[in-house]
Amino acid sequence: MARRKFATLKSFLNYIGVEGDRTLFTWVSASEGDRWAQVIKVATEKIKALGPAKKMIKKIG
Amino acid sequence: MENIETKLREEAKRLLLEKKADVIIGYEKGTLPLTATPCFITTPEEADKLVWNNLCTQNLAKFVHDLITAHKNSQKRVKPEDRKKKVVGIVARGCTTRSLIIHLQERQYERDEVCIIGVPCDGYVDGKGLKVKIGGADIVEGTIDGGQIKMKTSDGDKTVALKDVLAECCLTCRFNNPIVSDVLIGSPSPAMNPDAEYNAVKEFEAKSMEERWAYFTKEMEKCMRCNACRQTCPSCYCPTCFVEQSQPQWVGIGEDKSDTQVFQLMRMYHMVGRCVDCGSCVSVCPMGVDLRKFLKKIDKDGWEMFGNRAGSSMEDMPPLGRYDEHHDKEEFIFNP
Known part of the structure; x- marks a missing residue:
């Protein structure tokens, strides 16, 4: 079940010290255009507030 | 015995x-x-x-x-x-x-x-713990008798109490x-100390995020990607492991720190509802990575979120294969 996977993943990421707030999970129906816009808007704001990820980053080149 | x-x-x-x-x-x-x-x-x-x-x-x-x-x-x-x-x-x-x-x-x-x-x-x-206990001396001969391990070592005769060198996972075994x-065969053994099983996890959870991350990176730097943990784990039986897949390549095969972290994160995360805390991965690890600290959290989450202890009953369904409408928590769902 996706929801159980996300619940444990979020909790586990938090536990090892990666910001679990970067893991966002929700349901949006294809008919819910307004809600979709709202979800993306708030999600973008949240991620911007957290700043760029610094953990588990691989530098290539 | x-x-x-x-x-x-x-x-x-x-x-x-x-x-x-x-x-x-x-x-x-x-x-x-x-x-x-x-x-x-x-x-x-x-x-x-x-x-x-x-x-x-x-x-x-x-x-x-x-x-x-x-x-x-x-x-x-x-x-x-x-x-x-x-x-x-x-x-x-x-x-x-x-x-x-x-x-x-x-x-x-x-x-x-x-x-x-x-x-x-x-x-x-715990073989590694025993070696530490006797100061790194080489064991020439040894017997276990009545809760005592008697050894002839390169550093003279030594005796260690069995309960002092038991593996961490056995001490709190349920x-x-x-x-x-x-x-x-035989009559059931007396219970160990299962009430203390999550103490180390709770202690670790109480630390700050940066402290936790520092510990995780420190432990993962020891890992040399020998895959011994995967080879010995009874729950790791995929015919092709994600580590070896090249199309798509989930994780790099090099020495990059992030590759090691991702490998360990993914292997441990695959243990949700499947890790039985047998301690095999810990005992085979040649670098002594503290895998149990992280795997036990997965066990704890399985128990606290879904009321499931991996493999504890024949009738159980795997926790990730079902869903409980009335008891599953929803606070992780993003609802703007």
């Missing part, structure tokens, strides 16, 4: 003679002092090799899966009506039976393909007696 060993050999002999099992997986005396190593018994005469003591470390369920899979593959080219079933006997303690239950839940083989010889367990010796078995 001697008594259990004798009964175990008798049972193994009987099962092989009566053709109730084609092979019995157990432990024999290791080549180094104070070790036991997995062995495969196919004839009744060999059954006297079997041992059962506090040195039997590895979770043997891994070999059951390996043998049955190899046998099934070898039968693919045989006409369906001529196919033979192979019954694998296994000497199983509590955690081994939990792994077997996970295999059965995940439909890896049928219940009648495995014959479980249940043995009570009172913990196994399931030290077999959960399912066809033949049960």
Whole structure:
């Protein structure tokens, strides 16, 4: 079940010290255009507030 | 212990003679002092090799899966009506039976393909911990007797109490007696100290995020990607592991820190509802990575979120395969 996977993943990421707030999970129906816009808007704001990820980053080149 | 060993050999002999099992997986005396190593018994005469003591470390369920899979593959080219079933006997303690239950839940083989010889367990010796305890001296000879380990070492004679060198996972074990078995040997062992099982996890959770990340990176820097943890883990049985897949390549094969972290994160995360805390990964790790600190959290989440302890009952469904509408928490869902 996706929801159980996300619940444990979020909790586990938090536990090892990666910001679990970067893991966002929700349901949006294809008919819910307004809600979709709202979800993306708030999600973008949240991620911007957290700043760029610094953990588990691989530098290539 | 001697008594259990004798009964175990008798049972193994009987099962092989009566053709109730084609092979019995157990432990024999290791080549180094104070070790036991997995062995495969196919004839009744060999059954006297079997041992059962506090040195039997590895979770043997891994070999059951390996043998049955190899046998099934070898039968693919045989006409369906001529196919033979192979019954694998296994000497199983509590955690081994939990792994077997996970295999059965995940439909890896049928219940009648495995014959479980249940043995009570009172913990196994953590080899690395023992080495530290005796100051790194080489063990020349050793015996376990009445809760004491007596050793002749390169640094003179030494005696260590058994309970001081038991593996971490055994000290707080909840399931030290077999959960399912066809033949049960000996009387059940007294319980360990399961109430303390999440203490280390709770302590770690209370630290700040940066402290936790620092510990995780420090531990993962030790890892040299030998994959021993994966090889020994009974729950790691994918025919192709994500580590070796190249299309798509999930994780780089190089020495980059992030690759190691991602490998460990993903391997551990695949253990949700499947890690039985047998401690095999910890005991085989040549670099002494503290894997249990992280795996135990996964066990704790499984219990606290879904009320599931991996492989603790034959009737259970894997926690990630079902959903409980009334009890699952929803606070992780993003609802702007």
